[in-house]
Amino acid sequence: MKKWLVLALLAIGVLMAQQNEYVGVNKCKMCHNKTKSGAQYKVWSASPHAKAFEALKSEAAAKIVQERGIKTNAWETPECVKCHTTGFGQGGYEIKDETFWNPAPDDKDGKKAVKRMAGLQNVTCEACHGAGSGYKSMKTMKGLYSGTIEPASVGLTIPDEKTCVKCHNEESPSYKPFDYKTYVAKIAHNIPEDYGK
Numbered sequence: 708m709k710k711w712l713v714l715a716l717l718a719i720g721v722l723m724a725q726q727n728e729y730v731g732v733n734k735c736k737m738c739h740n741k742t743k744s745g746a747q748y749k750v751w752s753a754s755p756h757a758k759a760f761e762a763l764k765s766e767a768a769a770k771i772v773q774e775r776g777i778k779t780n781a782w783e784t785p786e787c788v789k790c791h792t793t794g795f796g797q798g799g800y801e802i803k804d805e806t807f808w809n810p811a812p813d814d815k816d817g818k819k820a821v822k823r824m825a826g827l828q829n830v831t832c833e834a835c836h837g838a839g840s841g842y843k844s845m846k847t848m849k850g851l852y853s854g855t856i857e858p859a860s861v862g863l864t865i866p867d868e869k870t871c872v873k874c875h876n877e878e879s880p881s882y883k884p885f886d887y888k889t890y891v892a893k894i895a896h897n898i899p900e901d902y903g904k
Protein backbone atom coordinates (compact mmCIF):
# COMPACT_ATOMS: atom_id res chain seq x y z
CA MET A 708 0.00 0.00 0.00
CA LYS A 709 1.18 3.52 -0.74
CA LYS A 710 2.36 5.52 2.24
CA TRP A 711 -0.11 8.38 1.69
CA LEU A 712 -2.97 5.91 1.59
CA VAL A 713 -1.94 4.43 4.93
CA LEU A 714 -1.78 7.93 6.39
CA ALA A 715 -5.17 8.86 4.93
CA LEU A 716 -6.73 5.74 6.41
CA LEU A 717 -5.17 6.51 9.78
CA ALA A 718 -6.55 10.03 9.67
CA ILE A 719 -10.02 8.69 8.89
CA GLY A 720 -9.67 6.29 11.83
CA VAL A 721 -8.82 9.15 14.19
CA LEU A 722 -11.74 11.23 12.90
CA MET A 723 -14.15 8.34 13.42
CA ALA A 724 -12.90 7.83 16.97
CA GLN A 725 -13.51 11.51 17.69
CA GLN A 726 -17.03 11.49 16.31
CA ASN A 727 -19.33 13.48 18.55
CA GLU A 728 -21.94 11.78 20.69
CA TYR A 729 -25.59 12.63 21.07
CA VAL A 730 -26.17 13.91 24.60
CA GLY A 731 -29.97 14.37 24.70
CA VAL A 732 -32.25 17.39 24.96
CA ASN A 733 -32.03 17.79 28.74
CA LYS A 734 -28.40 18.87 28.45
CA CYS A 735 -29.35 21.71 26.10
CA LYS A 736 -32.27 22.62 28.37
CA MET A 737 -29.87 23.31 31.27
CA CYS A 738 -28.58 26.46 29.56
CA HIS A 739 -31.21 27.25 26.92
CA ASN A 740 -34.32 27.93 28.94
CA LYS A 741 -33.84 31.53 30.05
CA THR A 742 -36.27 34.13 28.73
CA LYS A 743 -33.63 36.85 28.30
CA SER A 744 -31.62 34.70 25.86
CA GLY A 745 -34.64 33.31 24.03
CA ALA A 746 -35.71 30.20 26.04
CA GLN A 747 -35.06 27.91 23.05
CA TYR A 748 -36.09 24.84 25.05
CA LYS A 749 -39.49 26.28 25.90
CA VAL A 750 -40.10 27.29 22.29
CA TRP A 751 -39.06 23.84 21.04
CA SER A 752 -41.25 22.09 23.66
CA ALA A 753 -44.31 23.80 22.24
CA SER A 754 -43.43 22.81 18.65
CA PRO A 755 -44.56 19.69 16.74
CA HIS A 756 -40.95 18.42 16.80
CA ALA A 757 -41.31 17.84 20.56
CA LYS A 758 -44.26 15.54 19.90
CA ALA A 759 -42.89 13.68 16.90
CA PHE A 760 -42.37 10.44 18.84
CA GLU A 761 -45.82 10.63 20.46
CA ALA A 762 -47.24 10.95 16.92
CA LEU A 763 -46.03 7.40 16.23
CA LYS A 764 -48.39 6.18 18.96
CA SER A 765 -51.45 7.80 17.32
CA GLU A 766 -54.26 6.11 15.43
CA ALA A 767 -53.05 7.79 12.25
CA ALA A 768 -49.66 6.07 12.70
CA ALA A 769 -51.29 2.68 13.36
CA LYS A 770 -53.23 3.10 10.14
CA ILE A 771 -50.11 3.95 8.12
CA VAL A 772 -48.18 0.88 9.29
CA GLN A 773 -51.20 -1.35 8.73
CA GLU A 774 -51.63 -0.09 5.17
CA ARG A 775 -47.96 -0.84 4.49
CA GLY A 776 -48.20 -4.34 5.88
CA ILE A 777 -45.71 -3.55 8.65
CA LYS A 778 -46.19 -5.91 11.59
CA THR A 779 -44.41 -3.90 14.31
CA ASN A 780 -45.69 -0.88 16.24
CA ALA A 781 -44.84 2.36 14.42
CA TRP A 782 -42.68 3.53 17.36
CA GLU A 783 -40.64 0.34 17.09
CA THR A 784 -40.29 0.42 13.31
CA PRO A 785 -36.99 1.71 11.88
CA GLU A 786 -38.69 3.16 8.73
CA CYS A 787 -40.75 5.42 11.00
CA VAL A 788 -38.41 6.10 13.89
CA LYS A 789 -35.68 7.41 11.59
CA CYS A 790 -37.47 10.73 11.04
CA HIS A 791 -39.37 10.93 14.34
CA THR A 792 -36.35 10.73 16.67
CA THR A 793 -32.81 12.13 16.85
CA GLY A 794 -29.75 10.56 15.23
CA PHE A 795 -31.32 7.18 14.52
CA GLY A 796 -28.73 4.88 12.90
CA GLN A 797 -26.01 7.45 13.58
CA GLY A 798 -25.21 6.79 17.21
CA GLY A 799 -28.36 8.52 18.47
CA TYR A 800 -31.75 7.00 19.21
CA GLU A 801 -32.02 3.19 19.20
CA ILE A 802 -35.04 0.92 19.39
CA LYS A 803 -34.78 -0.85 22.76
CA ASP A 804 -36.78 -3.53 24.56
CA GLU A 805 -38.55 -3.60 27.93
CA THR A 806 -35.46 -4.72 29.86
CA PHE A 807 -33.55 -1.64 28.67
CA TRP A 808 -36.34 0.77 29.65
CA ASN A 809 -36.78 -0.86 33.08
CA PRO A 810 -33.34 -1.22 34.67
CA ALA A 811 -33.01 -2.66 38.18
CA PRO A 812 -33.27 0.00 40.95
CA ASP A 813 -29.55 -0.32 41.75
CA ASP A 814 -28.40 -0.24 38.09
CA LYS A 815 -26.98 3.29 37.88
CA ASP A 816 -25.50 2.92 34.39
CA GLY A 817 -28.78 1.46 33.14
CA LYS A 818 -30.72 4.42 34.52
CA LYS A 819 -28.29 6.86 32.94
CA ALA A 820 -28.68 5.14 29.57
CA VAL A 821 -32.48 5.35 29.85
CA LYS A 822 -32.31 9.07 30.60
CA ARG A 823 -30.09 9.74 27.58
CA MET A 824 -32.24 7.62 25.26
CA ALA A 825 -35.44 9.33 26.44
CA GLY A 826 -33.76 12.64 25.56
CA LEU A 827 -33.29 11.43 21.97
CA GLN A 828 -36.92 10.59 21.36
CA ASN A 829 -38.58 13.27 19.21
CA VAL A 830 -36.88 15.66 16.81
CA THR A 831 -34.66 17.41 19.36
CA CYS A 832 -32.03 20.16 19.15
CA GLU A 833 -29.35 17.72 18.04
CA ALA A 834 -31.43 16.49 15.07
CA CYS A 835 -30.80 19.91 13.51
CA HIS A 836 -27.70 21.19 15.32
CA GLY A 837 -25.67 17.94 15.30
CA ALA A 838 -24.48 15.65 18.10
CA GLY A 839 -23.59 17.84 21.06
CA SER A 840 -20.70 16.28 23.00
CA GLY A 841 -18.09 18.41 21.24
CA TYR A 842 -19.79 21.80 21.62
CA LYS A 843 -21.95 21.69 24.77
CA SER A 844 -19.45 23.12 27.26
CA MET A 845 -19.98 26.73 28.38
CA LYS A 846 -16.54 27.76 27.17
CA THR A 847 -17.11 26.35 23.67
CA MET A 848 -20.67 27.71 23.44
CA LYS A 849 -19.47 31.21 24.33
CA GLY A 850 -16.65 30.97 21.76
CA LEU A 851 -19.19 29.94 19.13
CA TYR A 852 -21.51 32.78 19.97
CA SER A 853 -18.77 35.40 19.95
CA GLY A 854 -17.43 33.99 16.69
CA THR A 855 -13.97 32.86 17.88
CA ILE A 856 -14.80 29.18 17.25
CA GLU A 857 -15.84 27.81 13.85
CA PRO A 858 -19.11 25.79 14.32
CA ALA A 859 -18.02 22.86 12.11
CA SER A 860 -14.78 22.43 14.07
CA VAL A 861 -16.74 21.30 17.15
CA GLY A 862 -19.59 19.54 15.35
CA LEU A 863 -22.20 22.32 15.58
CA THR A 864 -24.46 22.66 12.56
CA ILE A 865 -26.03 26.01 11.75
CA PRO A 866 -29.09 24.46 10.10
CA ASP A 867 -30.38 25.41 6.66
CA GLU A 868 -32.89 24.00 4.20
CA LYS A 869 -30.71 20.92 3.57
CA THR A 870 -31.05 19.98 7.25
CA CYS A 871 -34.85 20.00 7.04
CA VAL A 872 -35.33 18.09 3.82
CA LYS A 873 -33.56 15.07 5.27
CA CYS A 874 -36.95 14.45 6.90
CA HIS A 875 -39.36 16.79 5.11
CA ASN A 876 -39.43 14.83 1.86
CA GLU A 877 -41.67 12.46 -0.07
CA GLU A 878 -40.46 9.44 1.81
CA SER A 879 -42.70 10.71 4.63
CA PRO A 880 -46.06 8.88 4.37
CA SER A 881 -47.92 12.07 5.27
CA TYR A 882 -45.70 14.43 3.26
CA LYS A 883 -46.86 18.02 2.94
CA PRO A 884 -45.04 20.32 0.47
CA PHE A 885 -42.17 21.95 2.34
CA ASP A 886 -41.43 25.63 1.99
CA TYR A 887 -38.30 26.56 3.95
CA LYS A 888 -39.16 30.20 4.63
CA THR A 889 -42.64 29.49 5.97
CA TYR A 890 -41.56 26.43 7.93
CA VAL A 891 -38.50 27.94 9.55
CA ALA A 892 -40.59 30.93 10.70
CA LYS A 893 -42.92 28.50 12.48
CA ILE A 894 -40.10 27.05 14.56
CA ALA A 895 -38.13 30.29 15.13
CA HIS A 896 -36.21 30.32 18.45
CA ASN A 897 -33.86 33.26 18.06
CA ILE A 898 -31.63 34.83 20.64
CA PRO A 899 -33.22 38.29 21.16
CA GLU A 900 -31.54 41.15 19.25
CA ASP A 901 -30.83 43.13 22.42
CA TYR A 902 -29.07 40.21 24.15
CA GLY A 903 -25.30 40.90 24.56
CA LYS A 904 -22.49 39.05 22.76
Ligand code: HEC
Nearest residue numbers: 734735737738744832833836839843844845848849851852
Ligand atom coordinates in the same frame (compact mmCIF):
# COMPACT_ATOMS: atom_id res chain seq x y z
C1 HEC B 1 -23.26 24.94 29.70
C2 HEC B 1 -24.32 25.70 29.05
C3 HEC B 1 -24.77 25.30 27.66
C4 HEC B 1 -25.15 24.06 27.22
C5 HEC B 1 -25.18 22.76 28.01
C6 HEC B 1 -25.57 24.23 25.85
N1 HEC B 1 -25.43 25.55 25.47
FE1 HEC B 1 -25.76 26.32 23.61
N2 HEC B 1 -25.12 28.15 24.23
C7 HEC B 1 -24.78 28.47 25.54
C8 HEC B 1 -24.46 29.89 25.62
C9 HEC B 1 -24.05 30.64 26.88
C10 HEC B 1 -24.62 30.41 24.30
C11 HEC B 1 -24.43 31.88 23.85
C12 HEC B 1 -25.79 32.55 23.80
C13 HEC B 1 -26.45 32.62 25.15
O1 HEC B 1 -25.89 33.24 26.08
O2 HEC B 1 -27.54 32.02 25.29
C14 HEC B 1 -25.02 29.29 23.46
C15 HEC B 1 -25.24 29.38 22.09
C16 HEC B 1 -25.74 28.34 21.31
C17 HEC B 1 -25.99 28.43 19.88
C18 HEC B 1 -25.70 29.64 18.99
C19 HEC B 1 -24.27 29.53 18.51
C20 HEC B 1 -23.88 30.63 17.56
O3 HEC B 1 -23.10 30.33 16.63
O4 HEC B 1 -24.32 31.77 17.72
C21 HEC B 1 -26.52 27.24 19.49
C22 HEC B 1 -26.96 26.84 18.09
C23 HEC B 1 -26.60 26.39 20.68
N3 HEC B 1 -26.09 27.10 21.75
C24 HEC B 1 -27.11 25.10 20.70
C25 HEC B 1 -27.01 24.22 21.79
C26 HEC B 1 -27.46 22.84 21.77
C27 HEC B 1 -28.14 22.16 20.59
C28 HEC B 1 -27.16 22.30 22.99
C29 HEC B 1 -27.37 20.87 23.46
C30 HEC B 1 -26.69 19.82 22.70
C31 HEC B 1 -26.53 23.36 23.76
N4 HEC B 1 -26.46 24.50 23.01
C32 HEC B 1 -26.06 23.20 25.06
C33 HEC B 1 -24.70 27.60 26.60
C34 HEC B 1 -24.95 26.23 26.55
Ligand code: HEC
Nearest residue numbers: 735739747748751756830831832835865866867896897898
Ligand atom coordinates in the same frame (compact mmCIF):
# COMPACT_ATOMS: atom_id res chain seq x y z
C1 HEC C 1 -35.99 21.52 13.36
C2 HEC C 1 -34.63 22.00 13.47
C3 HEC C 1 -34.18 22.65 14.76
C4 HEC C 1 -34.36 22.18 16.04
C5 HEC C 1 -35.09 20.92 16.49
C6 HEC C 1 -33.70 23.12 16.91
N1 HEC C 1 -33.14 24.13 16.18
FE1 HEC C 1 -32.02 25.69 16.90
N2 HEC C 1 -31.96 26.52 15.04
C7 HEC C 1 -32.52 25.96 13.89
C8 HEC C 1 -32.41 26.92 12.81
C9 HEC C 1 -32.90 26.72 11.38
C10 HEC C 1 -31.75 28.08 13.33
C11 HEC C 1 -31.40 29.37 12.59
C12 HEC C 1 -30.08 29.22 11.92
C13 HEC C 1 -29.69 30.51 11.24
O1 HEC C 1 -29.18 31.39 11.95
O2 HEC C 1 -29.89 30.63 10.05
C14 HEC C 1 -31.49 27.77 14.74
C15 HEC C 1 -30.84 28.64 15.62
C16 HEC C 1 -30.56 28.37 16.97
C17 HEC C 1 -29.85 29.25 17.87
C18 HEC C 1 -29.23 30.59 17.50
C19 HEC C 1 -30.27 31.63 17.46
C20 HEC C 1 -29.74 33.01 17.12
O3 HEC C 1 -30.54 33.96 17.17
O4 HEC C 1 -28.54 33.14 16.80
C21 HEC C 1 -29.82 28.64 19.10
C22 HEC C 1 -29.21 29.18 20.39
C23 HEC C 1 -30.51 27.38 18.96
N3 HEC C 1 -30.95 27.24 17.64
C24 HEC C 1 -30.65 26.45 19.97
C25 HEC C 1 -31.50 25.34 19.90
C26 HEC C 1 -31.83 24.50 21.03
C27 HEC C 1 -31.28 24.66 22.42
C28 HEC C 1 -32.71 23.56 20.57
C29 HEC C 1 -33.44 22.49 21.34
C30 HEC C 1 -34.16 22.90 22.55
C31 HEC C 1 -32.88 23.79 19.14
N4 HEC C 1 -32.15 24.89 18.77
C32 HEC C 1 -33.65 23.01 18.30
C33 HEC C 1 -33.08 24.70 13.79
C34 HEC C 1 -33.43 23.88 14.86
Ligand code: HEC
Nearest residue numbers: 755756758759762790791830834866870871874890891893
Ligand atom coordinates in the same frame (compact mmCIF):
# COMPACT_ATOMS: atom_id res chain seq x y z
C1 HEC D 1 -35.25 14.36 12.08
C2 HEC D 1 -36.34 14.72 11.18
C3 HEC D 1 -36.73 16.18 11.03
C4 HEC D 1 -35.92 17.24 10.72
C5 HEC D 1 -34.40 17.26 10.52
C6 HEC D 1 -36.79 18.40 10.62
N1 HEC D 1 -38.09 18.03 10.87
FE1 HEC D 1 -39.69 19.28 10.93
N2 HEC D 1 -40.91 17.69 11.42
C7 HEC D 1 -40.49 16.39 11.56
C8 HEC D 1 -41.61 15.57 11.97
C9 HEC D 1 -41.58 14.07 12.25
C10 HEC D 1 -42.73 16.42 12.08
C11 HEC D 1 -44.15 16.05 12.49
C12 HEC D 1 -44.27 16.09 13.98
C13 HEC D 1 -45.70 15.89 14.45
O1 HEC D 1 -46.61 16.52 13.90
O2 HEC D 1 -45.90 15.08 15.36
C14 HEC D 1 -42.25 17.76 11.71
C15 HEC D 1 -43.04 18.91 11.68
C16 HEC D 1 -42.60 20.19 11.36
C17 HEC D 1 -43.42 21.36 11.33
C18 HEC D 1 -44.92 21.41 11.58
C19 HEC D 1 -45.60 21.13 10.26
C20 HEC D 1 -47.10 21.22 10.33
O3 HEC D 1 -47.72 20.69 9.39
O4 HEC D 1 -47.63 21.79 11.27
C21 HEC D 1 -42.62 22.43 10.95
C22 HEC D 1 -43.06 23.87 10.78
C23 HEC D 1 -41.28 21.90 10.75
N3 HEC D 1 -41.32 20.54 11.00
C24 HEC D 1 -40.19 22.64 10.36
C25 HEC D 1 -38.90 22.13 10.17
C26 HEC D 1 -37.77 22.94 9.75
C27 HEC D 1 -37.82 24.40 9.37
C28 HEC D 1 -36.69 22.10 9.75
C29 HEC D 1 -35.26 22.42 9.41
C30 HEC D 1 -34.67 23.61 10.03
C31 HEC D 1 -37.16 20.79 10.17
N4 HEC D 1 -38.50 20.86 10.40
C32 HEC D 1 -36.34 19.67 10.31
C33 HEC D 1 -39.22 15.91 11.35
C34 HEC D 1 -38.10 16.68 11.09
Ligand code: HEC
Nearest residue numbers: 762767768771781786787790874875878879880881882883
Ligand atom coordinates in the same frame (compact mmCIF):
# COMPACT_ATOMS: atom_id res chain seq x y z
C1 HEC E 1 -38.53 10.84 5.62
C2 HEC E 1 -38.95 11.13 6.97
C3 HEC E 1 -40.17 10.45 7.55
C4 HEC E 1 -40.44 9.10 7.59
C5 HEC E 1 -39.62 7.97 7.00
C6 HEC E 1 -41.68 8.96 8.33
N1 HEC E 1 -42.14 10.19 8.71
FE1 HEC E 1 -43.89 10.57 9.68
N2 HEC E 1 -43.62 12.58 9.39
C7 HEC E 1 -42.50 13.15 8.84
C8 HEC E 1 -42.70 14.59 8.72
C9 HEC E 1 -41.68 15.58 8.19
C10 HEC E 1 -44.01 14.85 9.18
C11 HEC E 1 -44.72 16.20 9.18
C12 HEC E 1 -45.71 16.24 8.02
C13 HEC E 1 -45.03 16.20 6.68
O1 HEC E 1 -44.80 15.10 6.17
O2 HEC E 1 -44.74 17.23 6.11
C14 HEC E 1 -44.56 13.56 9.60
C15 HEC E 1 -45.84 13.39 10.14
C16 HEC E 1 -46.33 12.19 10.57
C17 HEC E 1 -47.64 12.00 11.18
C18 HEC E 1 -48.63 13.11 11.44
C19 HEC E 1 -48.39 13.72 12.79
C20 HEC E 1 -49.48 14.68 13.18
O3 HEC E 1 -49.64 14.85 14.39
O4 HEC E 1 -50.13 15.28 12.32
C21 HEC E 1 -47.79 10.67 11.47
C22 HEC E 1 -48.97 9.98 12.14
C23 HEC E 1 -46.58 10.00 10.99
N3 HEC E 1 -45.73 10.96 10.46
C24 HEC E 1 -46.36 8.64 11.06
C25 HEC E 1 -45.30 7.98 10.43
C26 HEC E 1 -45.19 6.53 10.34
C27 HEC E 1 -46.16 5.54 10.92
C28 HEC E 1 -44.04 6.28 9.64
C29 HEC E 1 -43.47 4.92 9.25
C30 HEC E 1 -44.22 4.11 8.34
C31 HEC E 1 -43.45 7.57 9.31
N4 HEC E 1 -44.24 8.57 9.81
C32 HEC E 1 -42.26 7.73 8.61
C33 HEC E 1 -41.36 12.50 8.44
C34 HEC E 1 -41.26 11.12 8.25
